[in-house]
Amino acid sequence: MRQVFAVCLLLLAAPFSAVLAAPQHGLAMHGGLKYPADFTHFDYVNPAAPKGGILRLADQGPFDSLNPFIPKGQSPDGVSLPFDTLMESAADEPFSEYGLIAETVETPPDRSWVIFTVRPQARWHDGQPITADDVIFSLDILRTKGAPHYRFYYAGVDRVEKLGERRVKFTFKPGDNRELPLILGQLPVLPKHYWQDKAFDETTLTPPLGSGPYRIAAFEPGRFITYERVKDYWAKDLPTQKGRYNFDTIRYDVYRDGTVALEALKAGEYDLRLENEAKKWATGYANWDAVKNGGAVLREFRHNLPSGMQGYVFNLRRPLFTDIRVREALAQAFDFEWTNRNLFYGQYTRTNSYFDNSELAGKGLPDAAELKLLEPLRAQVPPSVFTRAYESPVTDPDLGNRPNLRRAMALLEQAGWQVVDGRLVNADGQQFRFEILLSSPAFERVSLPFAHNLKRLGIDATVRTVDPTQYVNRVRAFDFDMIVQVWGQSLSPGNEQSMYWTSDAADQPGSRNMGGIRNPAVDALVDKVIAAPDRVALVAATRALDRVLLWNWYVIPQWHSPVIRVALWDKFGQPDTIPLQGWQMFALWAKSAEVK
Structure with missing residues (x-):
């Protein structure tokens, strides 16, 4: 009885926030989560989507750096594909995140701090484990040498503590900022052992080490960049990644002019175009014979996002x-x-x-x-x-x-x-x-x-x-x-x-x-x-x-416009469900892979 009484006194003396914080599989900004702890995949993907094939896209800007985290240089499209974050956002909820690198997230009712526990199987592409030290390093380097928006985004973090090899605690500055745990969930995690002898704040054309579903395979500045799927990607069977990132290869070719890029699509030089010019959508595809014979399709996908x-x-x-x-x-x-x-x-x-x-x-x-x-x-x-x-x-x-x-x-x-x-x-x-x-x-x-x-x-x-x-x-x-x-x-x-x-x-x-x-x-x-x-x-x-x-x-x-306009060759399968936040390109899969 004395032991029970002592425990009760400790609980009463402890901050209310610490008592109720418990490990969770995800976190919502307001309200509850849509997906339970045992969910297997998002509703807007095909969990049985075959892997394989190539997705060819157009990039209308030249690039001279493969480091997307600094204010110097220009990075190519798709450059974030090699990098995972602590958590993954769900496209069918206003703002909810589920564990990716982080196995669990803990935060009290007042959200004055957050603890992430890194998954034991999380790995860099070189096979080394992702650790708490990597998470701490990532926040520090982005705030000190990254692009200015990182300093604003993470300004509410007061201190960071390593609680173990796989546990990190972020304590926030005084004030009401319920979004901070989710903002930390979006933190791109970078490898400390890779960057410790390199200049993070300089442009580079050496592909940085990552942990994501793709790695950079080949590139030529001003012409193209190719990403290859990591076959032994550590997170490929996680519920946040299941049914996504299905192509073996994603290639971006650089086109300096939008009209040239459109004609290249119609000539079959690449596969898919998100059209943001109304005139091109109204008139530029009228003479595309592939649409008439069924070889290509024009689609409009409604979304429910603010227009910005x-x-x-x-x-x-x-x-x-x-x-x-x-x-x-x-x-x-x-x-x-x-x-x-x-x-x-x-x-x-x-x-x-x-x-x-x-x-x-x-x-x-x-x-x-x-x-x-x-x-x-x-x-x-x-x-x-x-x-x-x-x-x-x-x-x-x-x-x-x-x-x-x-x-x-x-x-x-x-x-x-x-x-x-x-x-x-x-x-x-x-x-x-x-x-x-x-x-x-x-x-x-x-x-x-x-x-x-x-x-x-x-x-x-x-x-x-x-x-x-x-x-x-x-x-x-x-x-x-x-x-x-x-x-x-x-x-x-x-x-x-x-x-x-x-x-x-x-x-x-x-x-x-x-x-x-x-x-x-x-x-x-x-x-x-x-x-x-x-x-x-x-x-x-x-x-x-x-x-x-x-x-x-x-x-x-x-x-x-409340729609996303997509012109694409009829080479792809896609889920029937379009989520709240609109069409998801990386939920597509190659039809050519279906026969394998």
Whole structure:
């Protein structure tokens, strides 16, 4: 009895979080997991898919490095295939992860720490076991020498402890950040013994050691890269990997031009293309005889993911764009309706939210839960956040863009600009002049009409397309006036928002805060998104953040599509189930392998 009493005292004295933490096979951001501990495979794969064959794809960017974790150089498509993470996300849940390298995950109700236990069978491609030391090394090297977003992503980790050869504990800084255990689950695990005598922060064309389903087999910079399936891949029978990564070989050939790449697909030079140009989808495949005779297929797969934001981004580091009235005025000059009708064959929907196509979008006026977050920030946000439902400028069907341009001119005059001899100038007589920097000629046909509308306001906007290497370097250094940028969003936004919008990220070279946003209201709302204790709170905080971003006119929203467009040769089998997050390319298998 004395022993039982002593144990009870210890339990009462122990932190509540430590008592209830127990090893689990997975972790959900909010709510429970879909798959039980004894699940054998995801529902959206074919667990009996045959292995074999080749998948040939196109890469439209040159590469000069095989290290995808640093801000230097450009890496090829597929370069993450050799690297496993601690856990694997499920594509049919909003945000849940299941053990991959990690056999189990332990975290308390307040998620103030997390413990991962590495699977005993986890191996590097050279046969050495993956250990706790590798996990610790990975976090340290990515935070100190990796790309800037890793420092933001893992900034909440206070300390790391090795609890054994296969157990690692991450303790988090004070504050509510329920996503951190899942963020650590996404950690790419890197081999300490491989990198300890190499310069991690330098570009390399030596294939790094990994532990994933593929390894780099051959490559020629600027031409191609080939990945071969690891036949004795240690995780091939795990439930997270079963039915996936079925091809013996995956090859990416480099095409510098989208039109050339499309013609190469039709000529049979590669097998599958994700089409992101509406004009090509509407007209580029019309003369493809293989579709007519059944040798190739065109498919559209609907998804339920937030659209994210694609738009023209103002670089607020330029004094030209610091006035909110100027930014709104330029947004009035972009004629989406004309663009969609004449260039895109009506295939797109105008984007009116950073989280369009989801419940996270701030539609209508703020509700009570949102107002509770927004009211303390009233003095720091545009008044329209509280009084008007945001809608991107719409062109009048009868009058065209003229009413919008009149609205734009009124805003510019309020901001101190006036037209003199057909030129928009400030009080010092300097013309309003800036450059739209592009990386692809495909956007010239959109941007040149936009520049023409700006010219009608007296603005000298030039459109400049540069090669991918120059573009990447200039964007990393924030050396631009305006660019087209895409921010992808998930059904469970969290810590990545700090990399996108916060003041801390504004001056970090290579960060995703392209516009240089420094807004205390945005910072505060990002904190609310990250700290949301449940789904209801997350939705309210995300909607509130959405409204503040929209009404500050940091971006001129463009368009989105709720479908994934795929053109492919009829060489592949694929599962019937399309999950919540859309079509899964690595669930395909080669029909030629079925007869083996």
